[in-house]
Amino acid sequence: MEEDSTFLKQEQENQERGKAGPPWEGKTAASPQSPEPESSEPLEAERGPETGPQPRSSPPWSPQSKVITSLGDPKGPGASSSPSPLQEPSPTPSPRALAAQDPAAPLQSDPTASATPEAGTLRSDPWEQSSDKRESAPHHSSQSEANTFQQSQQPGSPLCGSTDVSYSNSKQKELRFDTFQEEDSNSEHELGQPGPGASGAMPSVLETAVQNAKAYLLKTSTKSGLNLYDHLSTMLTKILDERPENAVDIIENISQDVKMAHFSKKLDTLQNEKEMLPTYEIAEKQKALFLQGHLEGVDQELEDEIAENSLPNVMESAFYFEQAGIGLGTDETYRIFLALKQLTDTHPIQRCRFWGKILGLEMNYIVAEVEFREGEDEEEVEEEDVAEERDNGESEADEDEEDELPKSFYKAPQAIPKEESRTGANKYVYFVCNEPGRSWVKLPSVTPAQIVIARKIKKFFTGQLDAPIMSYPPFPGNESNYLRAQIARISAGTHVSPLGFYQFGEEEGEEEEEVESGRDSFEENTDFEGIQVIDLVESLSNWVHHVQHILPQGRCNWFNPIQKNEEEEEEEDEEKEEEKGEEPEFIEQEVGPPLLTPVSEDSEIQNIPPWTTRLSSNLVPQYAIAVLRSNRWPGAYAFSNGKKFENLYIGWGHKYSPDNYTPPVPPAVHQEYPSGPEITEMDDPSVEEEQAFRAAQEAVVLAAEKNEETEEDEDEEDDYD
Amino acid sequence: MDTEGLLLSLELASGSGQGLGPDRRASLLTSLMLVKRDYRYDRVLFWGRILGLVSDYYIAQGLSEDQLAPRKTLYSLNCMEWSLLPPATEEMVAQTSVVKGRFMGDPSHEYEHTELQKVNDGEKVFEEEVVVQIKEETRLVSTIDQIDKAVSIMPRGALFKTPFGPTHVNRTFEGLSLSDAKKLSSYFHFREAIELKNKPLLEKADLDPSLDFMDSLEHDIPKGPSFQCIG
Secondary structure: OHHHHHHHHHHHHHHHHHHOOHHHHHHHHHOOOOOOHHHHHHHOOOHHHHHOOOOOOOOOOHHHOOOOOOOOOOHHHHHHHOHHHHHOOOOOHHHHHHHHHHHHHHHHHOOHHHHHHHHHHHHHHHHHHHOOOOOOOHHHHHHHHHOOOOOOOOOOOOOHHHHHHHHHHOOOOHHHHHHHHHHHHHHHHHHOOOOHHHHHOOOHHHHHHHHHHHHHHHOEOOOOOOEHHHHHHHHHHHHHHHOOOOOOOOHHHHHHHHHHHOOOOOOOOOOOOOOOOHHHHHHHHHHHHHHOOOOOOHHHHHHHHHHOOOOOOHHHHHHHHHHOOEOOOHHHHHHHHHHHHHHHHHOOEEEEEEEEEEOOOOOOEEEEEEEEOOOOOOOOOOOOOHHHHHHHHHOOOOOOOOOOOOOOOOOOOOOOOOOOOOOHHHOOEEEEEOOEOEOOEEOOOOOHHHHHHHOOOOOOOOOOOOOEOOOOOOOOOEHHHHHHHHHHHHHHHHOEEEOOOEEEOOOOOOHHHHOOOOOOOEEEOOOOOOOOHHHHHHOHHHEEEOOOOOOOOOOOOOOOHHHHHHHHOHHHHHHHHHHOOOOOOOOOOOOOOOOOOEHHHOOOEOOEOOEEEEEOOOOOHHHOOEEEEEOOOOOEEEEEOOOOEEEEEEEOOOOOOOOOOOOOOOOOOOOOOOOOOOOOOOOOOOHHHHHHHHHHHHHHHHHHHHHHHHHHHHHHHHHHO | OEOOOHHHHHHHHHHHOEOOOHHHHHHHHHHHHHHHHHHOOOEEEEEEEEOEOOOOEEEEEEEOOOOOOOOEEEEEOOOOOOEEOOOOOHHHHHHHOOOOOOEOOOOOOEEEEEEEEEEEEOOEEEEEEEEEEEEHHHHHHHHHHHHHHHHOEEEOOOEEEOOOOOEEEOOOOOOOOHHHHOOHHHEEEOOOOOOHHHOOHHHHHHOOOOOOOOOEHHHOOOOOOOOOOOO
């Protein structure tokens, strides 16, 4: 047993040695007695002086000063063995006694030492739990187990053996033993050990040292507001509760975890199931993108694919745009690339281009510009022409009633029909999807009315294609129509190419007379030799628009609404002219800049040039590319390296305006009917006026009668005579 | 974006289409290191880029130990040479609110703004048209300040406040959980608290003074979260 305890003590010593602060070691030396090697070592100063009573040979256990070291195992066997040494020669027990006394001494003699007692109380609980075996000093045993920060020593003295063990194990801070001491003192008495009185001697030096050490540990950090004492306490409690394997190896991690736990709220012990994160779903969908390449009959299909490939080289364009600092990240671009491939595989597409990305509040849109193969146009669902209905509705009048209500003279302007597909604003078909991996949705064709109203409103996109657009003027359609209209406007305003890249077809003929808006078709110039990048940057006249401008009417090719009127409704025409003459007989033709006009002709926005040109890199001009940035539609970019070019749009889909958006004012209220005397309100005549009026009328009547009477009288008188 | 995680942050923020070319990225990494050393900042953040007609401004901010102290703003035209900007004052903000339109890209450019000012000439009071010159640098400073005040945000738990005053970066912050990340209340404005004092006492009792010392985003107008889950 003794050996065991010695062993324990030695262990402790080693540990303590490592950790004991200088003062403690000093104290150790100071300890008066060191009859046994064991006792002397662990003395660690505080214990020494504290033990005070000379008779106690056992050096005060330094455990207090020691930081926790591995607890548990040594304690167990140690504890059991400790009682045995107790019975042995007094020297052995003396340390215990000392130890016992120590708690007692400070308790009795020194209120200051009370720090320990308090600590002790706290610790005593766990100690009690663990030490059932010790009859005499339940505290002790629990102490040994609870060690970590507890002040170790004190284990009640009555169990010298246990104290021994506990001491060894409990390198706790000295603070804790106070409480412990309180409880121990009782047991001490029972054991009949030298009473507390003995501890009165020599409290000062050791005690002060203990106080100092404790104060040091309680010092709060300037940075984080924690103190080492509390941290160690928490940590040791946690270790004792959880009992991890090889705690000494993971002690640093445990310490870190305790620090982190400071910042998180206490949660229930109930654990949530793993959530189905939305990111998992998206990843699933994108996985499908990557697997689409596995088709049967690979060789044949590969060749076919390569031959008829209408897929653009998105990665190459992305590389050039990246030089200018524009673009989505490489990963996202690649996924878009694969999504485009999926699109071209499932639809009969002649040409396809990545148009860009429109950002939305909840989700974004990835837009692809597509041209179907000849004759393979998909049938579009005929949408009811809302404008036409309105037209008919307005001129309804209740003709069945006897009293005809005043007819409204208002006649809605005739709806301008949309352009045929493949021409004008509907030249390309657009597909959108929210994320690469989701299915592509085809956008409906755009009508001129939608473009006209889209020019007047400014709405953010939400990401849902069927979201309604609440605005004034009311937009005819939902978000998919608005999106399509904005795409059309952006394309018309910002799709540019280097001069000479496209040229007009050579079969001109008499087009100039008939086609009012100019030529509307172009083709690639096979003889294009490229323009110097420097030239592209310096002069905007080297760039031309290759998309038709959209007229104020909403179309690219002007449509004359008067013609139809004359043909179909001649009568009404005449009526209108007679009654109101509001509609002019002749509407001026709207003309826009013809196709392939240089970009330098674009109008400025309040003194801000419409385009900004840059070289992608000033440091390496020989390999730089020219980048064009639109100021009118922020988010529209174009690049060219002399031979190649590409357009891209990444943005919110709104035009730039230096002033904030102000919605248009509702129009003035129409006159319902002309005001005339019949319907003008007048006050009812008052009683006097009525009477006066009646009197006047009667006077007139009387006068008339009198005249007649006088005539008759005269006649009669004549007769009499 | 912290210089240490600059590349990763750029990748994550690339969904909006704005990015940096490789030359800019490389020069940023180098020059921000040097800025940190020369000005002895605790952290240097790349704030962003302001587009101009002639050239673009690249903006960086340097922070000292105390994260909430006013930050120093620097700008550069080529991501290599950085110049310090003066701190923003209220009159600067008021003065530049009349300027509209794009930035020129030239820091010495001056905007002219004609104002009607009442001039007291003896007994007469008449209005004179005064042309006020506003430097683009001033406009830059006030724009950056306004943007910061309005939209600079921090997740809850990234900073903590000590009782002594200074705010520190929380080294044990590992990010918000997914459910927390969707709530507006888990984000704060990265500036001195303005609305916090007006909160009713009941709400204040639930707050943790070391973590909740800034305004949360919940009460901002216009309302409504706009969260996107990017795969």
